[in-house]
Amino acid sequence: MALVLNEEQRMLRDAARDFLTQRAPVSHLRQIRDSGNELGFSRELWDEIVEMGWTAILVPEEHGGLGYGYTGLGLLLEESGRTLTPSPLLGTALTGAAALILGGSPEQCAEVLPEVAAGQRILALACDETTLHQPERNSSQAVAAGDGYRLNGGKTAVMDGAAADTFIVSAATGQGISLFLVPAKANGVTVQPYPALDISIAAAVTFKDVELPATALLGALGEGQALLDRVLDIARIGASAELLGIAQEAFERTMNYLRERKQFGVLIGSFQALQHRAAQLHAEIEMCKSVVLKALQMLDEGAVDNAELASLAKAKLSTTAHKAACEAIQMHGGIGMTDEFDIGFFLKRCRILETLYGDRNFHLDRYARLRGY
């Protein structure tokens, strides 16, 4: 597959950009924050996003979706990174949907995916128990009970935690771990939401003697680790796409500033030290574009093992977007430090995404391990 967008993809991207810059620019994020929104995103906007068909992109046609693929959804995530649009797109339309598509039984898919496509079900992956991402560390347990399972334990850093209808939970089940679909309203589920840096609402979720039917099991019993890894790799690539949008937008805003702002009687963009840093960052962002596109295309090509490329993308994007966000503030100077100005939001959202599903150190380590060193 050529490493370029096709006509259709470019049109999708352009339409997304139009929509987001009109309906959900950064001021939308500010408004949600200042209104004390308890979900971390706007239901009204979410309805519009659903209307645009974005939640249906990954869902197969048989389940009421468009079956359009990962590259398309990645472009939407990239664009929503540019506008910092808060929504459960990453958690539900990509990660949640992918979990069902990869691991769900026909019945589960038939039940959940149409609701995902219709924007009526918010999914949230709940796999972390420690403050650093370590998806193999698991103290939550599900034991056989009657026809189903009894779940005990707890998860932290669950994104969209307050809004989620269903958690996708990893838990130890004798040998190996398994994934379960756990309704947020089930007895014994306690959700403790907390506001994150970027205004999104994460949650700590605890499970106390939660009774689950047999149909709650996602994928094969005891073989959840492989499924979780694959779902996580998709989530990582999605987060990388969103980080790409953040990096580009923060960088472009900064370049505009350098082209307009005068100090000492000259445009500050004429200072060679800033020029060189800008040029270096530009090169890094170009690298990022290629990696994200390649990773998305490989998902579309059905490559089963994306681990290496997923870790590569997450490590590279986390590093570069972080750099772009920091340089954006530094090059804007004092005004960049004020809340009144928008550029700081890029740093905050970036920090969330670079941490989510493993930060650059996690993925450097994983990449090396996957490559045998």
Next chain:
Amino acid sequence: MALVLNEEQRMLRDAARDFLTQRAPVSHLRQIRDSGNELGFSRELWDEIVEMGWTAILVPEEHGGLGYGYTGLGLLLEESGRTLTPSPLLGTALTGAAALILGGSPEQCAEVLPEVAAGQRILALACDETTLHQPERNSSQAVAAGDGYRLNGGKTAVMDGAAADTFIVSAATGQGISLFLVPAKANGVTVQPYPALDISIAAAVTFKDVELPATALLGALGEGQALLDRVLDIARIGASAELLGIAQEAFERTMNYLRERKQFGVLIGSFQALQHRAAQLHAEIEMCKSVVLKALQMLDEGAVDNAELASLAKAKLSTTAHKAACEAIQMHGGIGMTDEFDIGFFLKRCRILETLYGDRNFHLDRYARLRGY
């Protein structure tokens, strides 16, 4: 102790600078290289260095030395780093002498140290067996034989290997390792010299059934690791001092070039991108000065455990001097790449010293370990 040189130390440094810039400037190094010298240094110059008393600086007065201390010798090493003067100063006057002072019996000191002070005995530490510095890895063995020991094994990367009269060799002795003084001319010792990047001559040394008297043992039997670590830490601090001289000289030559060289009708030193890199490097070199001085002073204060500071100094100086040498070539441009121009010698000598006794990765790791993480 105040972190500044005293009057006497400043005088010593100034005298050393005068001597070295007159008698052994970089052209001296070039001359030795081009003459195909088999020792890697000039015996004539060495005689003059001995005449100046530099080999006697560390040697206690009772053994015919000056007992002047580490800071003084460190200044000489720093200055000889500036001029890239090839000599066994680091290996013999510092490392070798320190090994005797720290570990030698009164008889050993009385035999060896006067000869060191008089420049009549070249010592060479032989403790590495692998291509990366791992002084705890030891396959050489010394077994009790008669009144003494029989040594078998081999060492690599022995500096001043062709010139050495006596090797200080680490070898396994039942429990723990021990250090031995091994005459280069002893039966069973084979020295295979090879030219290193910076023109110095290193050697691979093999020991086949070398018979050593009991008096060859340096320090207590089986307790050589602690002694070796202390001697190595002194060597590391000495190498750091020499690297400091290299970093400063390479940097100053580059600054001179930036102040004189014109391109596009202006002095290249007026390019802000170069200015910022130069200013950053200047700051790093200032950090280096403080660390080297502190480490030398601690040796003079008799602090027994210099491990943390030695690793800190070696890691920092290896990093900074390397950076200074690379930037020197880059900022000189094409001419810096030519053999005809001197600046390339700084990179070569720097590479040797930054590798010797553990490179920056080795010392980053060791520093973290010493600090409990």
Next chain:
Amino acid sequence: MNQPEDFRQAVREWLEDNCPESMRSPLPSEAEACWGGRNFEFYSEDQRLWLERMAERGWTAPTWPTEYGGGGLNREEEKILKEELARIHARQPLISFGISMLGPALLKFGSEELKQQHLPPIVRGEIRWAQGYSEPNAGSDLASLQARCEDRGDHFILNGSKVWTSYGDLGDWMFCLVRTDIEAPKHKGISFVMFDMATPGVSTRPIRLISGKSPFTETIFDDVRVEKDQVIGTLNQGWTVAKYLLTHEREMIAGSGVSSAGTMSVSKTATKTIGTDNGVLRNTPLRADIARYEIDERCLELTIERARDEVKAGVSLGAAASMFKYYGTELNMRRQELLMAIGGNDALVWEGDASKDGDTPRQWLRSKGNSIEGGTSEIQLNIVAKHILGLPG
């Protein structure tokens, strides 16, 4: 009092008698610091007493001349005083921009009348001062300031605004750079003036940062009357005073190093949070970054020590202050980045114990301003290149 040791003994005894017991422990929070001023409410009687007693001896401004209420101490005595205060963990009796920033300018450039008027109340903590340098849109190019004093015969009328005024809302008086000659070239035509912030037409507006609340304000001047005798130095020569104060400020920042005193080391925080395997931190890429950071932190500490020893040995710090400002702030930013990486998910939230109620992310976000305020890192590097390395242009 010829012998330093006599002086030390005297200080020690005086402190023993005069420093209230409750003032002999570290501040529980910055909010309880003593700033003085017209409207300051003391947290305790001890705090008031401690200020009063120290001010009486002039030890709130130990090296200022006694004729202006200062302590009249020489450098060595000042050092001894500091050491003795530190020995009993005495709290700083007064934090004051009047002492740290305005005073040095007044002492060097002020007329006798101005010194008499302003210095004693500063020493006693009666007037709290605010600084008016930066302006919206001026940024690093301080001299492009636009706030303007128009000559109205016996007084000026000031219009314009300043930003980044620390505690501008709490200040009694302001010292301020203004343009007094709009015809003159940029660096000429600037004056250093002072006025009472209660004067009609002065208003302030808080500045919220990306890290949340901040002590900074914007200060707006709307036809504010400024007396003509309240000019420090010569009219239109205020830039000289400003440059002097900027260098002074930079040296203060430079001397402070990384603000890690009393806090847990980065590596300790990491081992506690992340854990070790065989004594090695579990996250090895992070471990290498921490080691690099801690090495540089120690290097900076040693270099500050060396610089101090060199100053004692008669070498001037000079432009080196710029190097320290650059290196120290960059290092602190690296520190905050590492603490965020160590904190992981917990460091991403504004509430809860794990992020110390958002303290970790707030400090991290706030640190992004370190390389901007007090002269950007770029400005410091320019200064090092030109004034230390002698590079052209």
Next chain:
Amino acid sequence: MNQPEDFRQAVREWLEDNCPESMRSPLPSEAEACWGGRNFEFYSEDQRLWLERMAERGWTAPTWPTEYGGGGLNREEEKILKEELARIHARQPLISFGISMLGPALLKFGSEELKQQHLPPIVRGEIRWAQGYSEPNAGSDLASLQARCEDRGDHFILNGSKVWTSYGDLGDWMFCLVRTDIEAPKHKGISFVMFDMATPGVSTRPIRLISGKSPFTETIFDDVRVEKDQVIGTLNQGWTVAKYLLTHEREMIAGSGVSSAGTMSVSKTATKTIGTDNGVLRNTPLRADIARYEIDERCLELTIERARDEVKAGVSLGAAASMFKYYGTELNMRRQELLMAIGGNDALVWEGDASKDGDTPRQWLRSKGNSIEGGTSEIQLNIVAKHILGLPG
């Protein structure tokens, strides 16, 4: 030959018949490459035959027009030819600056007579060309060149010198930037001329690098006669030609990526040399550096792939070549640094198996020139800033 697959089939058959067996394996060493020229000594009869046969079809210069001896292939056919050559591991029949550097300039700017005179011998490998751009003391500021052609009526007389001429000592003819109008501003007054290096007054001197021997020479001109009809493009407009060729050269370097093809990966070299514990490289700080490097290496590969696909899709590479030149060379320098760190003591010596007889350190030292030659990294960053990012000044 309408269908690409027909073309492929024809190429395959022709190669089967015409590529000598001994030419179907990678070059054992660079020294055995075929450079052609008057004095070239073929290493084997097969090498001569292979050149002759390929030249006959014009496939040494596949896309050049057939009227000048070229292959007349379109881009797609050229790609197929390359693929088929690669399929049988065929050696490059001819390495030639005439093809890679002079040819494009002649084709774009040369007169019909000059094309007729020079292109066919280039295709046939009969004339080996050398490039004369840089001068001592010119450095990045190429246009400040001083070599000067004086007008002597029916010819010029050239005096001056050039540096960094690759294989200047082996060249038959030289293409060269010279000043033909010393009154004109720097970038005007430059012409692009050609002359036979056997002309009296031309001499060369080898340049030794920090890494040892090099193919570079300095070339000195002492009253060298240059014919007036040997000017490419308009007299005094040589800078236009030079800029075109520089961009062309940069794109070639850009497209080459990191020169690691066929060599062992850095991480493999590391595990082999240093060893692993539980699958983890023993040296963890180095391990993180290697991972960062390999990530960036893969990023660059993918970006080169993307750029090629974009060019195919009709997007021009433009100034992006500068970005690739910058990134690729910096990356190769990192690669060499890592190989040195992995090599440890063994990499510090000029002799012996462990350092491949000094190959590791020599490549490392040589790589320091990557960010200087072909336009320094600083120049590339300037170009990116101005021509891609649109930054002022």
